Amino acid sequence: MALKEYRDSGHCRYSRERRNDLSIHTKRNYRQVRQSLSPRFDRSSRRCTYEQGHDFRTRDRQLIRRPSFRSTSTAATVDNDDDIEEESNNEYCSGGYHPVKIGDRFANSRYIAIHKLGWGHFSTVWLIRDQLHGRYYAMKVVKSAKHYSETALDEIKMLEKITHTSPSSVGARFVTDIADHFMVDGPNGRHVCMTFQVLGENLLALIKRYDHRGIPVPLVKQIAKQMLLGLDYLHRQCGIIHTDLKPENVLMYLENVEDLIRDNLDKKQDQHRRIRHHSSGRGSHVLPSDPLGCSLTQDRNKPMSNIHIKIADLGNACWLDKHFTEDIQTRQYRSPEVIFGGKWDAGADIWSLACMIFELLTGSYLFDPQKDRSFSRDDDHLAQMIELVGPMRPEFALSGKRSREFFDCHGYLRHIRRLRYWNLEDVLYDKYSFSRKDARAIASFLLPMLQFERRATAGDLLHHSWLEDTAPKLTG
Numbered sequence: 523m524a525l526k527e528y529r530d531s532g533h534c535r536y537s538r539e540r541r542n543d544l545s546i547h548t549k550r551n552y553r554q555v556r557q558s559l560s561p562r563f564d565r566s567s568r569r570c571t572y573e574q575g576h577d578f579r580t581r582d583r584q585l586i587r588r589p590s591f592r593s594t595s596t597a598a599t600v601d602n603d604d605d606i607e608e609e610s611n612n613e614y615c616s617g618g619y620h621p622v623k624i625g626d627r628f629a630n631s632r633y634i635a636i637h638k639l640g641w642g643h644f645s646t647v648w649l650i651r652d653q654l655h656g657r658y659y660a661m662k663v664v665k666s667a668k669h670y671s672e673t674a675l676d677e678i679k680m681l682e683k684i685t686h687t688s689p690s691s692v693g694a695r696f697v698t699d700i701a702d703h704f705m706v707d708g709p710n711g712r713h714v715c716m717t718f719q720v721l722g723e724n725l726l727a728l729i730k731r732y733d734h735r736g737i738p739v740p741l742v743k744q745i746a747k748q749m750l751l752g753l754d755y756l757h758r759q760c761g762i763i764h765t766d767l768k769p770e771n772v773l774m775y776l777e778n779v780e781d782l783i784r785d786n787l788d789k790k791q792d793q794h795r796r797i798r799h800h801s802s803g804r805g806s807h808v809l810p811s812d813p814l815g816c817s818l819t820q821d822r823n824k825p826m827s828n829i830h831i832k833i834a835d836l837g838n839a840c841w842l843d844k845h846f847t848e849d850i851q852t853r854q855y856r857s858p859e860v861i862f863g864g865k866w867d868a869g870a871d872i873w874s875l876a877c878m879i880f881e882l883l884t885g886s887y888l889f890d891p892q893k894d895r896s897f898s899r900d901d902d903h904l905a906q907m908i909e910l911v912g913p914m915r916p917e918f919a920l921s922g923k924r925s926r927e928f929f930d931c932h933g934y935l936r937h938i939r940r941l942r943y944w945n946l947e948d949v950l951y952d953k954y955s956f957s958r959k960d961a962r963a964i965a966s967f968l969l970p971m972l973q974f975e976r977r978a979t980a981g982d983l984l985h986h987s988w989l990e991d992t993a994p995k996l997t998g
């Protein structure tokens with residue numbers, strides 16, 4: 523079965539299909555309908571945003587603050603997915619990407635471009651060598667248009683806060699920090715550049731490696747613990763909310779990365795030389811992303827027993843006390859308060875984390891709402907949440923700027939009246955075949971993160987019994 527077909531899109535969708543033979547919900551239409559992307563420009567935050575429509579089972583999920591609707595990772599290149607494999611040559615234009623060539627020098631010749639690691643809508647990412655210390659870094663070269671540069675400058679402030687607040691605290695190990703930043707001038711304008719530690723594949727690649735059947739529980743526990751330590755550091759010590767947590771934005775850390783890079787470079791250089799020669803002849807700027815992360819993880823069939831992750835891509839992050847936009851979070855990981863325009867805080871990240879952990883355990887989205895003739899994608903999303911977690915207090919449901927679009931004056935959903943409850947423990951047991959004991963333990967860990975109000979904090983969750991035997995051990 524094709525990977526794309528295999529990956530289902532949320533247990534609730536299936537549950538409705540299964541249970542609603544004659545109900546109004548049978549009218550919900552789950553055909554794969556691609557809606558056109560409709561750009562909205564958020565003037566208050568100077569950020570262009572996109573709402574991507576129904577596009578389930580594609581690898582990449584919508585991104586909000588930046589006009590970013592597709593990015594690719596090294597893993598995508600290797601898996602030959604049906605994603606767009608490289609950035610568009612058309613975006614090498616004024617305001618767009620900087621045309622980096624292998625061997626180009628940056629920051630007064632301190633850094634030299636070695637090869638391409640990946641790209642996003644916002645930037646291209648390059649392996650560079652620091653000529654001063656002989657170390658390797660990943661360099662993000664951001665598009666030059668004003669809103670990209672301004673967003674990147676905000677990102678740098680937050681990355682510097684992360685880097686300097688308490689680098690020796692255990693949580694800091696699980697969040698990406700910044701090594702250097704500088705500007706580069708080129709034919710398409712002035713570009714912000716940032717350098718980072720070189721990391722490996724993202725967690726979506728790991729989900730794929732396990733054929734979307736779920737990552738082994740001990741590995742998921744390690745990821746959950748590290749994510750919570752990282753988030754506790756981000757939220758409590760740095761005062762930062764990530765706002766776009768999802769498997770794509772969590773990268774795997776590589777041991778002995780410098781040695782691995784050196785081992786891999788020789789064989790790749792020939793290939794690059796050929797590609798550079800080939801592409802320059804046609805006036806193309808696009809070099810293929812090198813699947814460095816994949817080759818560096820070496821034997822992909824070898825069972826993994828330990829994992830070390832880093833929370834990455836702070837490009838959509840904001841301060842606890844200064845939000846740049848109210849349009850946050852990728853659809854499937856979006857919290858209810860964000861959907862109905864209520865107040866949100868660091869708890870929004872905790873909601874996303876619960877969705878992410880469920881996905882790591884099962885290979886499926888926790889929520890993947892779809893629109894239909896009689897209800898919107900937001901209506902369906904809120905309905906799925908209530909079906910899983912239980913009813914919302916009317917005061918909570920009606921507390922947002924957009925609440926009246928979705929809820930009547932009693933706090934009931936306006937457009938979807940008939941709900942079928944299916945609690946998380948039963949979903950894990952019935953649909954995903956966890957034992958009753960495991961299902962209960964997982965649900966007891968995830969449900970405090972899915973509370974509509976008084977959601978657990980990262981610090982609270984670190985002490986949950988589900989993570990008791992998982993490293994790193996907490997002191998004190």
Ligand SMILES: Nc1ncnc2c1ncn2[C@@H]1O[C@H](COP(=O)(O)OP(=O)(O)OP(=O)(O)O)[C@@H](O)[C@H]1O
Pocket residue numbers: 585588590591592593594595596597639640641642643644645646647660718719720721722835837
């Ligand atoms: N530190 C790193 N080490 C290795 N590869 C990296 C690193 N950072 C980013 N990459 C690679 O570059 C790709 C693009 O990075 P990233 O997603 O941060 O870019 P972006 O322009 O912010 O994209 P997006 O459209 O996702 O917002 C990643 O998918 C990954 O493959």
